[in-house]
Amino acid sequence: xxxxxxxxxMFQVGARLFASAVGDVIRIGxxxxxxxxxxxxxxxLGQTFARERGIVVSDQRDGSEATLVVDQVLGIxxxxxxxxxxxxxxxxxxxxxxxxxGLVLLDEVPTLIVDLPxxxxxxxxxxxxxxxx
Amino acid sequence: xxxxxxxxxxxxxxxxxxxxxxxxxxxARKAAAPRSASARARGTTQGEAxxxxxxxxxxxxxxxxxxxxxRSFSDPGLRQVAQAxxxxxxxxxxxxxxxxxxxxxxxxxxxxxxxxxxxxxVQGDLSGELRxxxxxxxxxxxxxxxxQVMETLxxxxxxxxxxxxxLSTSSAEVLAAATQNESSTAAQASAIxxxxxxxxxxxxxxxxxxxxxxxxxxxxxxxxxGAKQGEGSIKLFMESMEKVRHNAVEVDDAIGKLSRRVERxxxxxxxxxxxxxxxxxxxxxxxxxxxKAGEAGRGFSIVAAEMRRLAENVMESxxxxxxxxxxxxxxxxxxxxxxxxxxxxxxxxxxxxxxAMTSVVGILSGIQETSDAARVIHLATQQQxxxxxxxxxxxxxxxxxxxxxQAGSRxxxxxxxxxxxxxxxxxxxxxxxxxx
Numbered sequence: 001x002x003x004x005x006x007x008x009x010m011f012q013v014g015a016r017l018f019a020s021a022v023g024d025v026i027r028i029g030x031x032x033x034x035x036x037x038x039x040x041x042x043x044x045l046g047q048t049f050a051r052e053r054g055i056v057v058s059d060q061r062d063g064s065e066a067t068l069v070v071d072q073v074l075g076i077x078x079x080x081x082x083x084x085x086x087x088x089x090x091x092x093x094x095x096x097x098x099x100x101x102g103l104v105l106l107d108e109v110p111t112l113i114v115d116l117p118x119x120x121x122x123x124x125x126x127x128x129x130x131x132x133x
Numbered sequence: 134x135x136x137x138x139x140x141x142x143x144x145x146x147x148x149x150x151x152x153x154x155x156x157x158x159x160x161a162r163k164a165a166a167p168r169s170a171s172a173r174a175r176g177t178t179q180g181e182a183x184x185x186x187x188x189x190x191x192x193x194x195x196x197x198x199x200x201x202x203x204r205s206f207s208d209p210g211l212r213q214v215a216q217a218x219x220x221x222x223x224x225x226x227x228x229x230x231x232x233x234x235x236x237x238x239x240x241x242x243x244x245x246x247x248x249x250x251x252x253x254x255v256q257g258d259l260s261g262e263l264r265x266x267x268x269x270x271x272x273x274x275x276x277x278x279x280x281q282v283m284e285t286l287x288x289x290x291x292x293x294x295x296x297x298x299x300l301s302t303s304s305a306e307v308l309a310a311a312t313q314n315e316s317s318t319a320a321q322a323s324a325i326x327x328x329x330x331x332x333x334x335x336x337x338x339x340x341x342x343x344x345x346x347x348x349x350x351x352x353x354x355x356x357x358x359g360a361k362q363g364e365g366s367i368k369l370f371m372e373s374m375e376k377v378r379h380n381a382v383e384v385d386d387a388i389g390k391l392s393r394r395v396e397r398x399x400x401x402x403x404x405x406x407x408x409x410x411x412x413x414x415x416x417x418x419x420x421x422x423x424x425k426a427g428e429a430g431r432g433f434s435i436v437a438a439e440m441r442r443l444a445e446n447v448m449e450s451x452x453x454x455x456x457x458x459x460x461x462x463x464x465x466x467x468x469x470x471x472x473x474x475x476x477x478x479x480x481x482x483x484x485x486x487x488x489a490m491t492s493v494v495g496i497l498s499g500i501q502e503t504s505d506a507a508r509v510i511h512l513a514t515q516q517q518x519x520x521x522x523x524x525x526x527x528x529x530x531x532x533x534x535x536x537x538x539q540a541g542s543r544x545x546x547x548x549x550x551x552x553x554x555x556x557x558x559x560x561x562x563x564x565x566x567x568x569x
Contacts, residue, residue, distance in 0.1 A: 022424040
């Protein structure tokens with residue numbers, strides 16, 4: 001995570017809701033407009049169904065772009081600092097992934113904050129080890 | 134002998150009642166002649182001649198005991214005559230005696246023959262021959278005649294016996310035939326009675342059939358009217374089916390147009406949805422950029438959020454439109470199927486109507502034939518009724534005749550029975566005559 005999130009991009013994979021920092025996102029595109037080799041699917045976030053949106057993410061290490069396939073992008077949501085929680089150590093040890101940056105309580109529902117560049121790197125590097133709970 | 138002679142002479146002197154007047158006159162004249170010697174001689178001769186005449190007259194009258202004494206005659210000639218008269222008297226006496234003997238023999242023979250014949254007839258034994266002790270040749274024809282009579286009688290008896298036998302047989306056959314005839318006549322009378330009763334029932338049945346046939350004719354007329362109404366209804370039904378089919382075709386065309394327009398709307402909605410999606414995407418990116426810009430991009434983010442809401446509203450609307458289009462598609466599909474079903478049903482209805490029309494035409498024809506047949510049956514049964522009444526009347530007459538015939542048969546049977554008894558009686562009587 002490069003900056004502390006104050007505004008989060010809310011997206012949905014399957015039935016689960018996730019959040020990410022807006023700074024990690026270059027743009028939001030349509031999956032139909034993106035070549036298939038540039039799409040990233042089957043991540044630890046879960047199985048997609050509608051596959052309507054693609055979140056274009058930049059890898060700051062090599063400057064390349066990748067498009068994470070999600071089912072829906074719900075919009076931008078502002079959160080306060082107090083609403084953001086670090087990932088508990090026990091959860092971090094169990095997940096065995098570095099793509100989860102923390103938790104945010106939205107309408108008293110804990111939502112995972114995903115580090116999109118890390119997620120894409122891990123997906124590209126190896127088979128996913130993060131299993132959705 | 135003298136007494137008899139004298140008597141004979143007196144009888145000879147006495148004129149007979151039947152004597153001729155001329156002879157009596159001559160005798161009277163002779164009696165009145167003068168008595169002289171010659172006259173006396175002559176008188177003696179005349180007296181002797183008178184004696185002779187009286188004797189001859191007595192002989193001729195059947196007095197065979199006439200006897201003259203020739204010595205009492207003075208005249209030799211008269212004496213010889215007296216001797217000849219005596220000889221003739223003796224001869225006649227012998228002849229008469231012989232004749233009487235012969236007559237007695239013949240009479241006895243006749244009596245014997247008659248007695249023998251009566252005895253045979255009374256005993257009924259005609260088998261033997263009539264044997265008589267009669268030897269007189271004069272009875273030969275009589276014996277032969279009696280034999281012929283016996284033979285004839287025997288032949289008659291034989292023929293009567295055969296006739297009696299045949300009569301008995303025939304009378305038995307006649308009795309059997311009469312009995313059979315009586316039985317047959319009784320059975321015939323019974324059968325005729327039953328036939329008459331049956332014909333009476335048939336007459337009633339004919340009457341009933343005639344009424345029923347008339348009723349059937351009436352019903353057939355009503356049915357014919359109803360069937361013609363049915364024919365008109367089927368024509369109307371077929372016209373309605375034609376209209377239904379025509380309307381179904383129009384509905385099908387309208388559904389086709391509606392479907393095509395809905396497809397067009399779908400296409401437009403897809404375009405709108407695509408635009409809304411892109412608008413949503415643009416709004417998202419605008420909001421993203423506004424968020425990245427921080428406080429400077431706040432207003433931009435608000436506009437982007439508003440745009441996104443609009444886009445979402447549009448997508449929501451297009452979604453509803455899509456749902457409506459889907460419903461309309463389903464409805465048009467159902468309507469299309471219903472319309473096709475209507476067309477098929479209409480075609481089927483027309484086909485069924487045609488078949489019904491064909492059937493009704495056949496029914497009309499059948500009913501017409503039934504009506505005609507019922508009328509014909511009515512007329513025929515009326516004729517049958519009339520004929521049956523005539524038959525009943527004839528049967529009654531036949532029954533009356535048969536009753537008379539039955540009574541006649543009874544009488545014939547009684548007569549045949551009597552005839553049989555008479556034949557048996559005759560046979561019994563004839564049996565009494567033995568002919569073999």
